[in-house]
């Protein structure tokens with residue numbers, strides 16, 4: 448897959464089959480649509496292309512800071528990479544771009560840049576300035592400009608929209624197992640390991656504090672989770688706490704992970720941590736000893752969970 452950071456810097460000689468969307472989470476419904484553009488491209492000697500916008504239009508038009516996405520743009524790219532897609536175009540969504548008339552968008556982006564031969568799009572897709580144009584307009588443009596339009600049915604689209612919302616709801620309530628069952632890969636957090644209060648080490652549980660740069664990234668409900676990362680090429684399991692550490696008088700929310708059977712300096716490292724299962728809520732303990740005892744119980748739970756996971760993985764292998 449080739450990524451292009453603007454439609455203006457990409458043109459396809461062979462022609463493309465395009466779909467347009469946010470594809471947040473890249474769940475099973477999204478995968479079906481991407482398979483569809485891949486199959487159509489292969490059958491016709493074209494290239495498959497996802498056209499996505501960044502920032503999300505709502506972030507630009509509504510200054511909607513409450514908007515949270517399951518994936519950052521880098522994660523979206525990484526997940527799409529695992530599919531057989533030929534091109535990902537991440538076009539900058541600016542105020543200026545939002546004022547493009549439908550016709551300009553179709554001519555300049557879809558036809559001149561992407562060389563679209565077919566556009567596979569939801570029945571209710573709207574585009575162009577003030578979202579004035581609909582799929583019927585797109586079909587008319589296609590007739591004069593030489594591309595086909597294939598409609599994704601209401602049912603198929605509802606399945607997709609429902610599952611993105613479902614994933615977000617599950618994460619916000621801490622149900623990562625349910626979220627993961629909709630997604631094609633476990634929910635992940637990406638960030639860099641920063642210094643904390645250096646208390647972890649003194650209680651026998653050093654924790655890597657993850658700092659996430661993207662303020663639009665959805666962070667699951669506070670609480671304790673079983674986690675997994677790949678560190679220096681090796682899988683490492685651990686337990687993560689998302690919370691304010693009230694027992695030690697913390698105020699700011701942190702995301703910290705203790706990795707099992709691991710003893711390396713992680714400061715400054717970029718980590719991708721997957722969340723596998725929720726263990727419990729974050730609690731305010733009266734003493735550090737009680738916190739440590741709870742963490743011991745969390746560890747026992749996590750290790751059991753990981754053992755059964757590895758066992759079922761080896762049975763499926």
Ligand SMILES: Cc1cc2nc3c(=O)[nH]c(=O)nc-3n(C[C@H](O)[C@H](O)[C@H](O)COP(=O)(O)O)c2cc1C
Nearest residue numbers: 643644645646647654686688692693694705729730
């Ligand atoms: C698995 C796990 C569970 C935790 N549970 C709680 C909790 O329930 N309540 C709490 O106040 N802090 C909890 N913590 C946070 C500890 O208070 C924190 O790791 C400690 O303050 C060390 O902070 P530092 O990494 O900034 O040094 C938990 C941490 C981990 C790794």
Ligand SMILES: Nc1ncnc2c1ncn2[C@@H]1O[C@H](COP(=O)(O)OP(=O)(O)O)[C@@H](O)[C@H]1O
Nearest residue numbers: 642643644645647648653654706710712713714
């Ligand atoms: N098993 C481990 N799990 C997590 N971090 C570890 C582990 N072993 C060593 N470390 C290192 O220790 C650091 C955390 O130590 P800690 O005392 O909790 O300080 P901080 O307040 O910076 O989190 C991590 O950022 C990492 O560099």
